Amino acid sequence: MKAIVHDVYGPADVLELRDIDKPSIGDDEVLVEVRAAGVDPGVWIFMTGRPMAVRLAVGLRRPKVAVLGRAVAGVVAAVGASVTRLHVGDEVYGTCESGSFAEYAMARQHRLAPKPANLTFDQAAATAISAVTALQSIRDARVQAGQRVLITGAGGGVGSFAVQLVKVYGGSVTGVCSTSKIELVRSIGADDVIDYTRYEIDRDGAQYDVIIDTAGNRPLSLLRRALAPRGTIALVGGGHAEGRIMGGFQRQMAAPLISLFMTQRLCGVTARERHEDLEELTSLIESGSVTPVIDRVYPLADTPDAIRYLAEGHPAGKVVVRV
Numbered sequence: 001m002k003a004i005v006h007d008v009y010g011p012a013d014v015l016e017l018r019d020i021d022k023p024s025i026g027d028d029e030v031l032v033e034v035r036a037a038g039v040d041p042g043v044w045i046f047m048t049g050r051p052m053a054v055r056l057a058v059g060l061r062r063p064k065v066a067v068l069g070r071a072v073a074g075v076v077a078a079v080g081a082s083v084t085r086l087h088v089g090d091e092v093y094g095t096c097e098s099g100s101f102a103e104y105a106m107a108r109q110h111r112l113a114p115k116p117a118n119l120t121f122d123q124a125a126a127t128a129i130s131a132v133t134a135l136q137s138i139r140d141a142r143v144q145a146g147q148r149v150l151i152t153g154a155g156g157g158v159g160s161f162a163v164q165l166v167k168v169y170g171g172s173v174t175g176v177c178s179t180s181k182i183e184l185v186r187s188i189g190a191d192d193v194i195d196y197t198r199y200e201i202d203r204d205g206a207q208y209d210v211i212i213d214t215a216g217n218r219p220l221s222l223l224r225r226a227l228a229p230r231g232t233i234a235l236v237g238g239g240h241a242e243g244r245i246m247g248g249f250q251r252q253m254a255a256p257l258i259s260l261f262m263t264q265r266l267c268g269v270t271a272r273e274r275h276e277d278l279e280e281l282t283s284l285i286e287s288g289s290v291t292p293v294i295d296r297v298y299p300l301a302d303t304p305d306a307i308r309y310l311a312e313g314h315p316a317g318k319v320v321v322r323v
């Protein structure tokens with residue numbers, strides 16, 4: 001099969017389109033014929049091996065998994081002996097273990113769910129990781145109806161889902177984005193928009209009940225100034241470009257400890273990939289409450305360009321690789 005492979009950590013130039021063997025599957029695993037793969041900042045992190053701390057999980061000297069990409073949408077091609085929830089021919093989406101920038105990928109059954117009937121494979125691949133992260137951030141922050149919620153990075157991959165999901169939960173949304181995305185962020189449901197190229201988030205002294213920080217590049221002191229005394233900040237964005245060792249993830253890790261010393265609550269969000277959340281998203285998508293926003297779709301051979309575009313840091317919604 002054809003796949004985008006890297007043998008060493010580095011920039012997108014290290015990626016090659018190669019013929020490799022199809023992944024094999026174990027008892028609890030599923031072989032997916034990939035139709036589309038989502039591109040997210042995690043791909044850049046695994047490709048570069050930066051921040052260095054990530055190498056403890058993905059390979060100290062060289063990548064343990066040669067094929068990049070985790071978010072996947074496709075058709076089940078084979079199932080292991082103990083797979084009960086999925087069958088050959090099912091259209092699925094979720095997260096895979098063996099790399100989704102490839103014609104076939106191996107996934108664990110609990111990380112896949114049936115694809116929403118009203119989505120294309122491109123849209124489903126765009127949803128897999130980013131929407132689950134947005135949903136879990138909202139739950140971790142305990143968003144309730146009537147609350148005022150500020151979302152940074154509202155026009156990006158996670159943020160564009162978070163805006164729509166907070167509306168489903170009954171919150172009012174102020175989206176923070178750059179000038180070119182104001183219309184997009186309004187169109188997906190934001191009640192108000194702050195253009196961060198002109199104003200800071202504390203522009204008029206407003207205080208929010210919840211801040212969902214996907215941009216990850218504003219100082220904690222600024223986020224706290226814009227938060228109500230008993231409000232919650234969900235720290236999602238890791239600031240992946242800064243810090244050689246931890247890349248900004250220390251803020252998420254330290255959040256519970258810092259929370260002990262103040263009335264405001266900080267929670268570091270770590271997305272957990274579970275089919276139950278995909279199924280909840282499926283019903284919201286099929287009812288029309290949530291729709292993925294896709295910025296660009298690249299063919300498999302142009303995956304390095306897709307990752308370069310994402311790394312520039314300003315996608316409007318999601319970037320997808322079509323296989």
Ligand SMILES: NC(=O)c1ccc[n+]([C@@H]2O[C@H](COP(=O)([O-])OP(=O)(O)OC[C@H]3O[C@@H](n4cnc5c(N)ncnc54)[C@H](OP(=O)(O)O)[C@@H]3O)[C@@H](O)[C@H]2O)c1
Binds near residue numbers: 040158269317
């Ligand atoms: N914790 C977890 O489990 C988890 C899971 C998934 C992703 N993440 C992290 O979450 C972050 C966001 O992921 P993503 O997929 O949404 O990335 P993305 O698609 O690149 O979106 C990031 C957005 O941030 C915006 N932005 C940049 N500077 C900003 C600022 N000062 N104020 C407001 N918005 C700003 C950018 O748009 P503009 O053009 O408007 O600047 C862009 O739309 C990444 O750091 C990623 O690693 C964490």
